[in-house]
Amino acid sequence: MRKSKIPNPKSLPVRQAGKKEKKLKEEIGDLLFSVVNVARKLDIDAEESLQMAVSKFMRRFGQIEAHARGKKIDLGNMSLKEMDRVWEEVKKKERN
Numbered sequence: 001m002r003k004s005k006i007p008n009p010k011s012l013p014v015r016q017a018g019k020k021e022k023k024l025k026e027e028i029g030d031l032l033f034s035v036v037n038v039a040r041k042l043d044i045d046a047e048e049s050l051q052m053a054v055s056k057f058m059r060r061f062g063q064i065e066a067h068a069r070g071k072k073i074d075l076g077n078m079s080l081k082e083m084d085r086v087w088e089e090v091k092k093k094e095r096n
Contacts, residue, residue: 060087060090060091060094063086063090064078064083064086064087064090067086
């Protein structure tokens with residue numbers, strides 16, 4: 001597995017971290033702008049697509065919360081591995 005080239009801002013001096021964070025924000029902005037342009041060229045409403053994605057995330061995360069409640073597990077103590085497993089189960093159920 002390749003190591004990420006994205007620096008951890010907490011490991012850099014404060015001034016350098018600010019510059020790196022600004023650059024990363026600019027790059028993320030460029031990426032978002034490009035995705036919106038692709039949607040526009042495909043005659044897809046980017047805002048509606050984002051709203052649909054947020055709704056889907058909220059629905060699926062709600063299922064993770066319900067799973068945790070059912071098992072009497074505090075969500076904060078639930079491992080990422082367990083969350084991922086439940087997330088994949090929810091996705092599979094939605095597709096069927």
